[in-house]
Amino acid sequence: MSLLTQVRTIIGDSPQYSKQDYDLKGLPTFQLENFPVIGVSVIITGVALGVYTVYEPTGVVSFAAAPGAQTVVAEYNHVFLLDSQIQDFIDLIGERAFLVSAMCLDTIASTQALIQKKIRILDLETDGPALARALREHAKVLRAADEQLDSEEAGFDWAEQINDAAGWNERMYKEWARGGL
Numbered sequence: 001m002s003l004l005t006q007v008r009t010i011i012g013d014s015p016q017y018s019k020q021d022y023d024l025k026g027l028p029t030f031q032l033e034n035f036p037v038i039g040v041s042v043i044i045t046g047v048a049l050g051v052y053t054v055y056e057p058t059g060v061v062s063f064a065a066a067p068g069a070q071t072v073v074a075e076y077n078h079v080f081l082l083d084s085q086i087q088d089f090i091d092l093i094g095e096r097a098f099l100v101s102a103m104c105l106d107t108i109a110s111t112q113a114l115i116q117k118k119i120r121i122l123d124l125e126t127d128g129p130a131l132a133r134a135l136r137e138h139a140k141v142l143r144a145a146d147e148q149l150d151s152e153e154a155g156f157d158w159a160e161q162i163n164d165a166a167g168w169n170e171r172m173y174k175e176w177a178r179g180g181l
Helices: 003-011 083-093 097-116 128-153 165-177
Strands: 016-023 029-031 043-045 052-055 060-063 071-078 118-121 124-127
Touching: 003 083, 003 097, 083 097, 097 128, 118 128, 124 128
Parallel strands: none
Antiparallel strands: 016 071, 029 060, 043 071, 052 060, 118 124
16 A cells, blocks of 8 residues: 555545536636546536546636536546645655644645634534644644654664774774764
8 A cells, every 4th residue: 555545544535526517607617616626537528518627726627618608517536635735745754654644634624724714604504623623633643643653663773883892992982073971
């Protein structure tokens, strides 16, 4: 299992399926409801559609030529973080699945707090800050697990073996050079 797949499993960010109808009203672009999207998963069906491109981070679909006023159906998969974003964290932090996952959850928490905010409309209520707190708590648990793994793997940094008098002299010289004597 690749590190990227491990991170997706730990943070629970598996691709989710969505399907919506969109009235194009003659416009050459529209935005999918859920994003970021997995670009290769986007399937748009409708009458007389031309070539289109999908910008994964924002879910904007652009047609080469305006398709006219018609309704289309968009089917696609979306995630919280794109593979490229997770790979950026892996490149930044290294091959530490729990620490990378914690950073991903912190990023998702910040995004959700900014997007959802705390809103109450009739019977519907969203609480982005509470969701962000829960995700950050999960990130703390993952950081603790990473520290536990790190401490279990650490035995000692280095060891010197002294076999004779020349080795003893070399050891004393090196210790003096390090400032230890």
